[in-house]
Amino acid sequence: MDLHMSEDFQIVAIDGGAASGKSSTARGVAGAAHFLHVDTGSHYRAVTLRALGEGLRPVGGPALEHFLAGLRFETEVRGNCACLRLNGVVPDAADIRSDAVNAAVSAFAALPAVRKAVRTYQRDQAAVARTHGFRGLVMDGRDIGTVIFPDADLKIYLEADASTRAARRKDEGQTDTIDDRDRIDSTRATAPLAAAPDAVRIDNSNIPLGGVVEEVLRLLRQGASATGASRATEPR
Numbered sequence: 359m360d361l362h363m364s365e366d367f368q369i370v371a372i373d374g375g376a377a378s379g380k381s382s383t384a385r386g387v388a389g390a391a392h393f394l395h396v397d398t399g400s401h402y403r404a405v406t407l408r409a410l411g412e413g414l415r416p417v418g419g420p421a422l423e424h425f426l427a428g429l430r431f432e433t434e435v436r437g438n439c440a441c442l443r444l445n446g447v448v449p450d451a452a453d454i455r456s457d458a459v460n461a462a463v464s465a466f467a468a469l470p471a472v473r474k475a476v477r478t479y480q481r482d483q484a485a486v487a488r489t490h491g492f493r494g495l496v497m498d499g500r501d502i503g504t505v506i507f508p509d510a511d512l513k514i515y516l517e518a519d520a521s522t523r524a525a526r527r528k529d530e531g532q533t534d535t536i537d538d539r540d541r542i543d544s545t546r547a548t549a550p551l552a553a554a555p556d557a558v559r560i561d562n563s564n565i566p567l568g569g570v571v572e573e574v575l576r577l578l579r580q581g582a583s584a585t586g587a588s589r590a591t592e593p594r
């Protein structure tokens with residue numbers, strides 16, 4: 359596909375609530391545009407899985423600080439996907455989407471110390487993408503357009519109505535309290551789930567995945583959002 363894009367490296371931020379279609383859209387965009395895809399939810403899930411394995415509860419304090427200080431974040435690039443290797447292991451996809459992780463991840467992700475531990479790693483993914491010869495980076499999560507890459511070239515905020523999102527999770531065979539997660543994610547003090555003021559909102563309740571991917575590619579070609587390379591340096 360000829361995307362008529364500039365040769366400049368581009369960053370696309372995709373945010374939205376649970377099951378709004380972020381990861382599948384980001385994957386589709388990455389494949390079509392030869393971008394690296396980073397699913398930041400998998401980072402919080404991997405940290406949560408490991409924390410639960412060590413018997414930690416989602417509260418700040420010395421035990422959490424000690425745990426976080428012992429984490430080593432590395433990246434394994436598989437095709438268009440950047441997988442987090444945490445302390446030498448890429449966690450199993452089924453393990454990080456288990457009921458236990460679904461139930462605890464938002465509480466861990468709300469802790470400022472946890473967010474601080476992953477923030478630099480996430481911003482460094484732009485350099486990983488460049489090093490591996492990708493034309494850009496597409497990162498999905500909750501705070502990508504607001505905190506991680508506030509100068510992203512294109513910011514998308516995906517929405518879908520509650521019944522559509524619940525049905526999507528059910529179709530995937532998952533028991534997931536997405537309403538609870540969305541409530542905790544939207545109301546936490548640090549980096550809450552929110553649309554950046556310059557994000558393009560797409561309600562995809564009735565748009566098939568391919569249509570959403572095409573729309574994001576069209577916006578990317580158009581340069582519909584803020585322009586310029588990402589220069590995020592300061593935590594917010």
Ligand code: CDP
Pocket residue numbers: 375376377378381398399400402403463464465467468498499500501502539540543
């Ligand atoms: O796939 P789904 O939308 O269900 O969730 P996810 O993207 O895997 O994210 C799991 C959880 O990680 C979210 O419910 C948030 O609590 C947290 N998260 C976050 O706080 N910030 C991000 N940038 C990404 C995920």
Ligand code: CDP
Pocket residue numbers: 374375376377378379380381382383526527530562565566567568570
């Ligand atoms: O990453 P997030 O939790 O936001 O959602 P996802 O895992 O990308 O999508 C959840 C499910 O919805 C997947 O099975 C997608 O194929 C499906 N989906 C869809 O049917 N239509 C869309 N426009 C987007 C996603």
